[in-house]
Amino acid sequence: MATKITPFAISALLVVLSGSASAAPEGIASVYEDSFLVGTAIKSSDLTGNLPAKNSLPCSEFNALTAENAMKWQHIQPAPGQFNFAMADQLIALAQQCGARVIGHTLLWHQQTPAWVFEDEQGNPVSREVLLVRLREHIHTLVGRYKGKVYGWDVVNEALNEDGSLRDTPWRRILGDDFYVHAFRFAKEADPEAQLYYNDFNMYKPAKVAGAVKLVKQLGDAGIKVDAVGMQAHYSLFYPSLSDIEQSMKTLRNAGVRIAITELDISVLPLPDDAFSGADITQSFAAHPVYDPYVEGLPATQQHQLAELYQQLFALFLKYADSVDRVTFWGTTDADSWRNNWPIRGRTDHPLLFDRNGRPKAAYEAITRHID
Numbered sequence: 169m170a171t172k173i174t175p176f177a178i179s180a181l182l183v184v185l186s187g188s189a190s191a192a193p194e195g196i197a198s199v200y201e202d203s204f205l206v207g208t209a210i211k212s213s214d215l216t217g218n219l220p221a222k223n224s225l226p227c228s229e230f231n232a233l234t235a236e237n238a239m240k241w242q243h244i245q246p247a248p249g250q251f252n253f254a255m256a257d258q259l260i261a262l263a264q265q266c267g268a269r270v271i272g273h274t275l276l277w278h279q280q281t282p283a284w285v286f287e288d289e290q291g292n293p294v295s296r297e298v299l300l301v302r303l304r305e306h307i308h309t310l311v312g313r314y315k316g317k318v319y320g321w322d323v324v325n326e327a328l329n330e331d332g333s334l335r336d337t338p339w340r341r342i343l344g345d346d347f348y349v350h351a352f353r354f355a356k357e358a359d360p361e362a363q364l365y366y367n368d369f370n371m372y373k374p375a376k377v378a379g380a381v382k383l384v385k386q387l388g389d390a391g392i393k394v395d396a397v398g399m400q401a402h403y404s405l406f407y408p409s410l411s412d413i414e415q416s417m418k419t420l421r422n423a424g425v426r427i428a429i430t431e432l433d434i435s436v437l438p439l440p441d442d443a444f445s446g447a448d449i450t451q452s453f454a455a456h457p458v459y460d461p462y463v464e465g466l467p468a469t470q471q472h473q474l475a476e477l478y479q480q481l482f483a484l485f486l487k488y489a490d491s492v493d494r495v496t497f498w499g500t501t502d503a504d505s506w507r508n509n510w511p512i513r514g515r516t517d518h519p520l521l522f523d524r525n526g527r528p529k530a531a532y533e534a535i536t537r538h539i540d
């Protein structure tokens with residue numbers, strides 16, 4: 169692969185070396201613009217008051233924006249028929265201001281979906297017919313409102329178990345094993361031009377990625393094209409191995425499936441359990457100082473390890489650039505990251521490219537300095 173040193177990469181390096189807090193004139197997205205989009209997740213507090221300024225990091229560094237929470241069912245339709253688009257509208261406005269694409273997240277998920285969706289007035293499970301009507305209305309209303317404005321939707325999120333089988337959720341229990349086909353069909357009806365994605369964590373596991381390929385094929389048989397499979401990429405300094413990630417990317421590419429890295433972050437903190445992995449928000453462990461060693465800041469050794477791992481990951485993404493459409497970080501600064509609260513609440517993690525003061529870290533330098 170050709171080495172590319174852009175003027176921006178050099179100026180980014182100078183910014184880092186000089187310790188300047190100012191954002192580079194062009195962002196990381198411009199470094200990779202010939203290969204894939206580079207995005208970030210926007211937290212809800214950035215969508216409630218004044219929008220982040222044009223020269224703020226989310227705007228100046230990235231060219232794809234995902235709402236971290238604002239488009240989830242519980243925010244969009246907290247009660248039957250009561251739609252709340254305030255934050256989602258702000259996301260669209262922010263993306264327009266920044267010249268970025270909007271990624272919609274997410275239409276069907278077993279988390280962050282209010283209980284009423286699955287229940288009748290007595291609290292009993294609704295029928296398949298009723299749930300289909302609710303799903304259709306939700307998707308048509310949301311996707312229809314942003315038709316032509318949202319570039320692509322995470323239509324179905326985290327529907328698979330680790331062994332690649334379908335997860336047991338109210339969606340599946342009530343609608344049956346083809347529940348996800350309906351979600352994709354409704355999204356396609358509502359905006360035929362929007363890209364449609366299947367998104368999941370731990371996709372570096374061969375069995376899980378095989379489950380995703382199967383799902384994409386079944387959707388294909390139903391006449392629905394899945395534009396990309398989202399590998400969430402909630403990683404750690406301690407897992408997964410690069411070769412496992414590459415193996416999964418190869419599996420997707422060989423199956424003719426395009427790839428989006430949708431929720432990238434790398435925790436630097438000790439794992440509470442050797443067998444621990446993933447992003448299942450129901451997992452949680454008790455706090456203990458031994459699991460929270462970098463409260464005062466990330467020591468140089470770990471800073472370097474993080475930078476090296478990011479560099480290796482981006483080299484891998486470039487190697488598969490013909491199949492990778494986008495790489496989205498799950499947040500912009502370490503202060504905002506969900507990893508500070510998962511799987512142990514209240515820790516000080518350092519998983520992203522910008523520190524708690526919005527200053528670029530060595531990891532930023534490593535992936536913007538040169539790409540090869």
Ligand code: 9MR
Pocket residue numbers: 236237240279280325369400431447448449506
């Ligand atoms: O980062 C999100 C966090 O703020 C929310 O509390 C949580 C529950 O809605 O969701 C987090 O984002 C998740 C994403 O929507 C789907 N994949 C796993 C992410 C991390 O849990």
